[in-house]
Amino acid sequence: MKRLLPAVALIGLGLVAACSNPVPEGESALDISGAYIVMPAGGQGIASGGLVVKVRGTDEMLTGVTTDAADSVELHTMAMDNGVMRMRQVESFPVTEKAPLVLERGGNHLMLFGFDKSLAVGDSADLVLTFSDGQGKEQMMVTKAEIIGQAD
Numbered sequence: 001m002k003r004l005l006p007a008v009a010l011i012g013l014g015l016v017a018a019c020s021n022p023v024p025e026g027e028s029a030l031d032i033s034g035a036y037i038v039m040p041a042g043g044q045g046i047a048s049g050g051l052v053v054k055v056r057g058t059d060e061m062l063t064g065v066t067t068d069a070a071d072s073v074e075l076h077t078m079a080m081d082n083g084v085m086r087m088r089q090v091e092s093f094p095v096t097e098k099a100p101l102v103l104e105r106g107g108n109h110l111m112l113f114g115f116d117k118s119l120a121v122g123d124s125a126d127l128v129l130t131f132s133d134g135q136g137k138e139q140m141m142v143t144k145a146e147i148i149g150q151a152d
């Protein structure tokens with residue numbers, strides 16, 4: 001029985017490490033999920049997209065996105081202005097432990113210009129996201145976005 005104890009203890013530590021390994025001081029761990037691009041209507045070259053970014057550790061900002069699937073990608077807000085929904089381009093979106101970044105249709109979103117017309121619903125495209133911690137440290141993350149239909 002005594003011999004088993006160290007092994008059990010090690011397994012216990014391993015599980016804890018996998019779930020919530022601490023992020024070193026001054027660093028961050030980013031997690032990106034649920035990325036999608038909405039297929040443009042009627043063969044137009046402008047598509048919108050969404051994703052969720054979570055961070056553990058220091059605050060981050062999403063400062064840029066690129067993809068092979070489009071010529072350029074902008075970060076857009078969507079807000080009511082005198083009763084009309086308006087989109088506006090912004091330089092960055094913040095993401096903190098307390099406030100994950102949610103980009104989605106009808107809210108803050110990605111806007112892709114010059115969308116690759118050879119792509120179809122069901123395909124996927126890589127999005128390359130650039131994050132800055134505001135202190136000069138940048139990191140890039142790649143996530144796969146599913147291309148979905150207008151009604152999906």
Ligand SMILES: [Cu+2]
Nearest residue numbers: 076087110111
């Ligand atoms: Cu937009």
